[in-house]
Amino acid sequence: AAEGTTAFLTTHNMEEVEQICDRVAILCRGRLVECDTPTNFVTRHAERKVAIQFERDGETQREMLDLDLQDERSRIAAIVEKEHCVRLHSQEFDFEDVFLKLTGQVYV
Numbered sequence: 001a002a003e004g005t006t007a008f009l010t011t012h013n014m015e016e017v018e019q020i021c022d023r024v025a026i027l028c029r030g031r032l033v034e035c036d037t038p039t040n041f042v043t044r045h046a047e048r049k050v051a052i053q054f055e056r057d058g059e060t061q062r063e064m065l066d067l068d069l070q071d072e073r074s075r076i077a078a079i080v081e082k083e084h085c086v087r088l089h090s091q092e093f094d095f096e097d098v099f100l101k102l103t104g105q106v107y108v
Contacts, residue, residue, distance in 0.1 A: 046093035
């Protein structure tokens with residue numbers, strides 16, 4: 001499309017939105033929630049969770065941490081240093097997760 005052209009897209013496919021849209025307006029119940037680029041939505045609203053499995057007293061235990069970008073490395077390093085870490089898995093929000101968070105929707 002030419003520069004300065006606007007097209008309105010109504011979809012439930014957030015992957016499609018991320019791929020083709022430069023800017024996104026999220027509406028919920030007829031009201032504008034927010035308008036920005038898909039990347040900025042994720043940067044501002046995404047959450048990051050880290051699941052750590054470790055052994056303690058011969059038993060495998062799991063801990064889920066909610067981290068922000070400021071303290072994640074130091075918290076993970078402290079846990080890994082203190083415990084016998086068996087597995088570490090990071091889960092990050094994508095645009096669909098952010099959309100669901102902003103609109104108060106849940107997965108069905």
